[in-house]
Amino acid sequence: MNIKSHFVFSKKQRSGIFLLLLIILFLLGFSHFLLPKMMNTDPGFTTNDKDVSGFIKQIDSLKAIEIDNRKPKIYPFNPNFITDYKGYTLGMTTQEIDRLLVFRKQDQWVNSVKQFQQVTKVSDTLLAKISPYFKFPDWVTHPKQKQEAFTKSFSKSPKSEGQKLDLNSATAAQLQKVYGIGPSYSERIVKYRQKINGFHAFIELQEVYGLTPEVIQNVKDNFTIKNPRAITKMALNTATKEQLVTIKYIDYEVAHHIIEERILRDGFKSIDELTKVNGFPVNKIQIIKLSLRLD
Template sequence: MLRLKRLVRNYFGFSKTQTNGFMILAPLIFVLLFVPGFYRNLTEVEYNEFDSDKVQLDSLVALWSSNEKTGITRRVIPETSFRLTFFEPNKANQEQLMALGIDQRLANRIGNYVNAGGSFKVKSDLKRIYGFSDSLYQVLEPYIQLPNELSYPKNKVKESFEKFSNSEPQPFKEAEGSSSVESFFVLDINEADSIDFQKLKGIGPTYSSRIVKFRQLLGGFHHVDQIKDVYGISDSLYQVLEAHFIVNAAFKPQQIKINLATFKEINAHPYISYEQTKEIMDAKSRYGKFRSPADLSRLTSFDSIQIVKLTPYLEFQ
């Protein structure tokens, strides 16, 4: 051992302490390098049953295929018998509603609502039923045997409406000898100011200012129903106000040139969120110009209802 130490010390030029450390470290290195390999060779078990395993797997595959043909296919592809027909929701029974593609729970809710004394007066009343989605309403709306909106309750109202539709918007008139406004009047919601809106019952300074501000951001109202998009306008309040509102058929809302507009200009529109603006700008940089509203359907953040709602406010040039 002393001779070996002397050889190591002379060969490497180690000190006495370094030589002692090398003599301890060298065997440890040998153990770490070679012992694991020896251990694997001694304990390794050779597996030679591949053929039997293959036969067993083939039999399992054949059994699975047989079960799929006899049972699984029928469960995966159920038979359906949906057929769209005209229906009156106040009179239709549960079976008739389910035949239209309405699920059983939603059909039960509609029946319970009618049996409790409720009634659907216009088509959009169906959307008040919990679980009646906008997409389902869009499919069934042409087949609902109800009016789109309520008719005016008085001949006087109808005459006033027709007169307003065929003429330029007129300021409010007061009865002779009285300071009060006429009992009924109609408003062009694109022409009325905040003071005009406050003459309607249920509309105060807060709501009137919100309507005017929303109209400015929107670029004008395309349809009366958009009043419901104003923050705070409930469905019950809208039902009261709807008969007083009108949009001139010749009115054209302000449009955003979607292919030229900046991020800030697009994001300022109340119908377009920040995430949707980012996706529009990214799509323009990747794919080029938007040529029609159908191009918006390529964006994941827009559904068909949003596209229809937004189309009057976009210019695709």
């Protein structure tokens, strides 16, 4: 087969091919250079047209509204319960969020905008932006003034053991006779007592929000626990992880570290050695000890 014969053209064929190439080049040049200029000079398609400009502005406005609608909305909230995600959406740094979480783990509460800044160390600019959404409980924002005057009228003098009433049967009115205990605190004590089915030890009063060590001591000076709540104590040196996590303030991570430390020590010699466990809530050791024993 003679392939060369396919590439041999006559004079007319060469002229036709050349003309076709010129037409192709002309069309390419027209589409890339002349056509865009013609479209820009079209009086019906100019960006200076008022109707088009108005339409573009309307589109931009709708885009801005949609972007604003997609932003996270801030609703009134209690700053004591800010999570990592909530703090991030508010614009807080990781360090600021961590300071608040550490503060709350100590069972302390933020009760004012000023205290929130002292704890978290947020900037004045961010504080001014988010503080209008802070919502504290009514008893913080509207404290009862008459309660202070009411409690100041009582004596701090402790009673003898024979004069003391049983804390597990005391009424709210009887509790209010203690210096530092008003209607709100007495109601909280009674509610917490009902929740746990009676007190086992005075240390459990620490779980009642707002009670200071001084007030708890005043309660001890005026009351006794004649019928403590029964508690089945768990053997610290044989308890499994699943058993340990049933104790308040001990989660799976802490339980894991307790067992690791127990193996390293070949058993705990004292319950107080738990304070050496990684991540252990040291400030709650007295509460946790109520549920443990050494064999």
